[in-house]
Amino acid sequence: MFEQRFDSIFDKFKGTDSSTWKEKIIADLKGKPFEGLISVSEDGIETLPFYTAETTKNYRLNIPLKREQHWQITEYIKIDDTQKANADALFALKNGANAILFDFQNHTLDDAQMEKLVKDFLLDAATFYAENTGETATKLFVKYGIINNKKLYVPQQKSTVNELLYAVQYLFQDKDSTPTNVHFCTGQNYFLEIAKLRAFRWLVQQINQIQKINKDYILFSETGFEGRNDEFVENNILRNTTEAMSAILGGCDALIIHPHEQSSLGKRIARNIQHLLYYESNFKQIPDVVKSTYYIEYLTFQLAKKVWEKL
Numbered sequence: 001m002f003e004q005r006f007d008s009i010f011d012k013f014k015g016t017d018s019s020t021w022k023e024k025i026i027a028d029l030k031g032k033p034f035e036g037l038i039s040v041s042e043d044g045i046e047t048l049p050f051y052t053a054e055t056t057k058n059y060r061l062n063i064p065l066k067r068e069q070h071w072q073i074t075e076y077i078k079i080d081d082t083q084k085a086n087a088d089a090l091f092a093l094k095n096g097a098n099a100i101l102f103d104f105q106n107h108t109l110d111d112a113q114m115e116k117l118v119k120d121f122l123l124d125a126a127t128f129y130a131e132n133t134g135e136t137a138t139k140l141f142v143k144y145g146i147i148n149n150k151k152l153y154v155p156q157q158k159s160t161v162n163e164l165l166y167a168v169q170y171l172f173q174d175k176d177s178t179p180t181n182v183h184f185c186t187g188q189n190y191f192l193e194i195a196k197l198r199a200f201r202w203l204v205q206q207i208n209q210i211q212k213i214n215k216d217y218i219l220f221s222e223t224g225f226e227g228r229n230d231e232f233v234e235n236n237i238l239r240n241t242t243e244a245m246s247a248i249l250g251g252c253d254a255l256i257i258h259p260h261e262q263s264s265l266g267k268r269i270a271r272n273i274q275h276l277l278y279y280e281s282n283f284k285q286i287p288d289v290v291k292s293t294y295y296i297e298y299l300t301f302q303l304a305k306k307v308w309e310k311l
Contacts (some may be wrong), residue, residue, distance in 0.1 A: 025037070042160070043302075046285075047094075051298060064205045069285070072127060072253065073098050074255060075271070077089055079117070082116040083117070086120075096271050096272075099126055101129045104136065105132055107134050114140045144249060149176040152171055155181060160192060164200055165311070178216070182220065182254075184200070186221050186222065190244075194296055197305040198296070199300050217255070219252050221250070221256070222245075222256045224257065226257035239260075246275065249283070
């Protein structure tokens with residue numbers, strides 16, 4: 001049927017260099033200045049109207065691969081009552097979560113309470129984390145197979161550079177190699193949030209290499225803190241979805257989607273967003289799906305560069 005073979009469909013199309021694109025845009029502007037299309041972020045990063053391989057070839061970093069290609073579908077559960085927390089965790093695990101993050105809210109649990117908390121858990125089938133654990137004995141976490149890492153919560157800021165700077169500086173305050181749960185909040189700036197997590201992973205790798213240490217971390221991403229709509233609450237489902245995509249593409253190890261509403265339906269929808277991305281959209285199958293994407297590579301480079309200069 002076909003007389004000619006092509007190694008790639010792109011072989012059928014002639015490439016266009018950046019100067020040609022710019023000339024076309026200037027012509028379409030009909031006298032308006034091209035510079036009017038350039039915006040500048042809070043951190044002084046210029047955003048151009050288009051990017052090409054030619055204009056971004058010097059803005060690419062070697063982003064380290066994650067320890068696991070997938071991410072953990074994580075349910076966040078506050079502990080007010082151990083029996084209820086146990087029931088909530090079991091329900092989440094039966095409905096598709098594969099990790100549980102228990103917030104002890106600085107309560108101290110004894111052996112009997114811990115046993116109630118983990119009753120009927122299949123410890124080999126899921127991962128269990130504990131944070132804000134009060135004076136609960138370390139040996140109890142070891143006994144019941146719960147990971148009790150130090151926590152670093154990174155507050156959202158207008159400046160993404162300052163956010164990254166805060167994360168890196170606090171992470172490396174301790175020189176030991178014990179893992180830290182690093183929590184980033186994911187916002188609505190889709191591409192910038194992807195670049196933020198990629199820049200953080202690169203920065204940690206560079207500092208580890210320079211200091212000849214192995215500061216380990218688990219990268220948690222949480223959705224649903226800013227830009228929420230109280231009048232049309234269902235719109236927050238879409239916000240959760242795009243924020244989750246940013247976190248996954250940026251390379252989070254564990255993802256917490258906070259429900260668009262505090263109800264059993266809200267929690268179910270939050271889990272199902274992850275299921276759709278994990279199983280139906282196959283986001284877990286490509287190690288770094290945004291690698292070589294011109295704009296995201298440019299943003300990642302600029303964020304990392306500005307943080308590095310401040311360090």
